[in-house]
Amino acid sequence: MLLKLILKNALRHKLRTGLTLTGIVVAILAFGLLHTIVRAWYAGADATSSSRLVTRNAISLVFPMPLSYQPKLRAISGVAGVSYANWFGGVYITEKNFFPQFAVQADTYFKLYPEFLVDDAQMKDFLHDRKGALVGRKIAEMYGWKVGDVVPLRGTIWPGNWEFVIRGIYHGADQKTDQSQFFFHWDYLNETAKKNYPRRANTVGVYILALQDPARAAEISTAIDATFKNSLAETLTETEKAFQLSFVAMTETILTAVQAVSYVVILIIMAVMANTMAMTVRERLAEYATLKALGFSAGFVTRLIFGESVAIALIGAAIGIALTFPIAQAFGNAMGTLFPIFYVAQETVVMQVGAALIVGLVAAVAPSWRAATVNIVKGLRSVG
Amino acid sequence: MPLIMPLIEIRNLSKAYRRGDQTVPVLAGISLDVEAGEFIGLMGPSGSGKSTLLNLIAGIDKPDAGVLRVGGIDITQLPEAALADWRAANVGFIFQFYNLMPVLTALENVELPLLLTPLSRHERRERAEFFLGLVGLADRMTHTPAELSGGQQQRVAIARAMITDPTILVADEPTGDLDRVSGGEILDLMDRLNRELKKTIVMVTHDPKAAERAHRLRHLEKGVLTDEIESPV
Numbered sequence: 001m002l003l004k005l006i007l008k009n010a011l012r013h014k015l016r017t018g019l020t021l022t023g024i025v026v027a028i029l030a031f032g033l034l035h036t037i038v039r040a041w042y043a044g045a046d047a048t049s050s051s052r053l054v055t056r057n058a059i060s061l062v063f064p065m066p067l068s069y070q071p072k073l074r075a076i077s078g079v080a081g082v083s084y085a086n087w088f089g090g091v092y093i094t095e096k097n098f099f100p101q102f103a104v105q106a107d108t109y110f111k112l113y114p115e116f117l118v119d120d121a122q123m124k125d126f127l128h129d130r131k132g133a134l135v136g137r138k139i140a141e142m143y144g145w146k147v148g149d150v151v152p153l154r155g156t157i158w159p160g161n162w163e164f165v166i167r168g169i170y171h172g173a174d175q176k177t178d179q180s181q182f183f184f185h186w187d188y189l190n191e192t193a194k195k196n197y198p199r200r201a202n203t204v205g206v207y208i209l210a211l212q213d214p215a216r217a218a219e220i221s222t223a224i225d226a227t228f229k230n231s232l233a234e235t236l237t238e239t240e241k242a243f244q245l246s247f248v249a250m251t252e253t254i255l256t257a258v259q260a261v262s263y264v265v266i267l268i269i270m271a272v273m274a275n276t277m278a279m280t281v282r283e284r285l286a287e288y289a290t291l292k293a294l295g296f297s298a299g300f301v302t303r304l305i306f307g308e309s310v311a312i313a314l315i316g317a318a319i320g321i322a323l324t325f326p327i328a329q330a331f332g333n334a335m336g337t338l339f340p341i342f343y344v345a346q347e348t349v350v351m352q353v354g355a356a357l358i359v360g361l362v363a364a365v366a367p368s369w370r371a372a373t374v375n376i377v378k379g380l381r382s383v384g
Numbered sequence: 385m386p387l388i389m390p391l392i393e394i395r396n397l398s399k400a401y402r403r404g405d406q407t408v409p410v411l412a413g414i415s416l417d418v419e420a421g422e423f424i425g426l427m428g429p430s431g432s433g434k435s436t437l438l439n440l441i442a443g444i445d446k447p448d449a450g451v452l453r454v455g456g457i458d459i460t461q462l463p464e465a466a467l468a469d470w471r472a473a474n475v476g477f478i479f480q481f482y483n484l485m486p487v488l489t490a491l492e493n494v495e496l497p498l499l500l501t502p503l504s505r506h507e508r509r510e511r512a513e514f515f516l517g518l519v520g521l522a523d524r525m526t527h528t529p530a531e532l533s534g535g536q537q538q539r540v541a542i543a544r545a546m547i548t549d550p551t552i553l554v555a556d557e558p559t560g561d562l563d564r565v566s567g568g569e570i571l572d573l574m575d576r577l578n579r580e581l582k583k584t585i586v587m588v589t590h591d592p593k594a595a596e597r598a599h600r601l602r603h604l605e606k607g608v609l610t611d612e613i614e615s616p617v
Binding site: 004376380 | 445465469485492496
């Protein structure tokens with residue numbers, strides 16, 4: 001009967017409960033969306049493997065390294081495999097159509113990235129076609145690309161008009177895999193560079209290294225950078241996660257602000273909820289006094305109020321969470337490739353439930369104290 | 385020493401309220417005995433202290449001084465939690481404005497005090513149905529208080545007061561919010577509870593019709609018991 005009393009009390013003032021619920025739904029939805037945005041920002045780092053290192057030019061990412069580093073890197077103890085890539089930065093029709101494009105050493109690159117799942121026949125076709133491209137499912141769907149389509153890109157870092165034939169479409173092994181990338185052959189880029197910009201030929205943007213033992217990442221990174229010390233292109237080697245986080249760090253202030261806003265939203269709804277519960281308890285003091293007169297303990301009255309507050313908060317949270325999924329999906333689609341990995345994580349849902357629970361509990365503290373300590377005689381005289 | 389102890393034994397009971405810097409005496413050294421099975425009425429003008437006396441007897445207020453024994457237990461000495469348990473087992477409340485839970489049905493309202501007992505859900509239901517039948521509301525069990533008349537609500541409240549088989553029933557203006565006919569029905573019911581079930585009833589009232597039903601009437605005037613009238617009943 002306690003549960004029945006809690007639920008019936010919660011729905012007693014339909015308009016007030018409805019308005020409070022609406023506030024909680026909006027707050028929990030906003031909280032979930034903002035957290036999903038923050039997670040999406042970190043998605044690149046989350047999707048990294050601890051068994052991969054990235055080596056780049058120590059001065060800056062925009063400075064390349066010689067291709068000749070590859071055999072030296074492969075020879076370092078603990079390195080199981082080496083591949084390399086160059087950022088291409090081309091434009092597809094207009095600048096608005098942004099997606100990451102990489103010229104990769106195709107034979108080795110995809111062996112280091114087992115999370116990119118490609119049909120064997122498509123991979124074979126891609127490897128055999130020097131102008132071939134392998135694209136992620138997300139951008140293929142976004143631009144309506146099919147295998148065999150020709151995709152023109154206007155080069156910015158590598159000027160000129162480039163044409164690629166889509167030979168395969170990869171899928172992600174899990175939700176964390178970025179499915180918005182465009183890969184083509186580094187050899188094709190290098191051949192063109194030899195003809196058009198010979199000084200930039202045989203250079204590499206980043207080396208990706210597979211480790212035999214991830215626990216040796218720090219030691220191997222130091223060994224790599226020591227190998228190329230005092231060379232023309234000194235290196236900086238870090239884990240793939242640290243490499244990705246270096247991009248996130250550039251926008252960290254914005255992320256902190258977004259996170260702060262999400263918590264402020266919860267604080268606001270906490271105040272609204274506390275006000276609702278305070279009004280509710282003030283109106284029902286005579287009822288709580290009656291219960292106490294009948295012999296019910298202050299603890300029972302406290303449980304009634306906490307139960308009602310938490311019930312309203314959790315009902316609001318359930319609706320808010322249910323709405324988070326379709327709205328996040330629509331938001332992610334609208335954002336296109338700005339957030340290549342955009343999904344509501346289980347951790348976000350847990351945080352939403354936790355936030356609602358905290359709202360429900362905190363909002364009930366002062367009103368339940370008032371009801372639990374009400375003098376029975378005064379309470380019986382009170383008019384709701 | 386009397387051979388039989390009174391059920392309610394009040395000795396030199398005092399109570400005062402603070403109003404700002406002032407202390408307002410409400411009861412000034414009252415002594416009163418109520419025998420088991422008695423139906424006693426407390427009358428007096430507003431502010432005479434009759435409701436305060438009733439609240440003290442019911443254990444929902446504490447005196448400043450004096451002794452108040454019910455069934456041999458000095459309830460003024462009981463700590464808060466023990467006093468709540470004592471009320472649950474020994475006191476049935478009949479309020480002027482019924483004080484039912486508006487979101488519960490008549491049956492659930494009657495069942496409510498039994499949540500404090502070890503009875504099973506089925507036993508609670510069965511007992512609540514019996515007591516609702518006893519007050520003549522067998523056909524109103526699923527109705528909420530808002531769907532019942534004042535008289536019917538008071539009958540639900542009486543069933544709720546009776547369901548734990550309390551030692552005493554305290555009634556504060558039980559007919560104060562009712563018309564003459566409904567008030568008469570409630571008084572008939574209380575009369576029956578007293579006569580047939582031997583319930584001890586302490587009632588505060590302004591209503592002369594209600595006062596007529598009491599075996600004994602005590603008047604309070606400025607916190608002091610003034611006279612005693614044997615009711616013709």
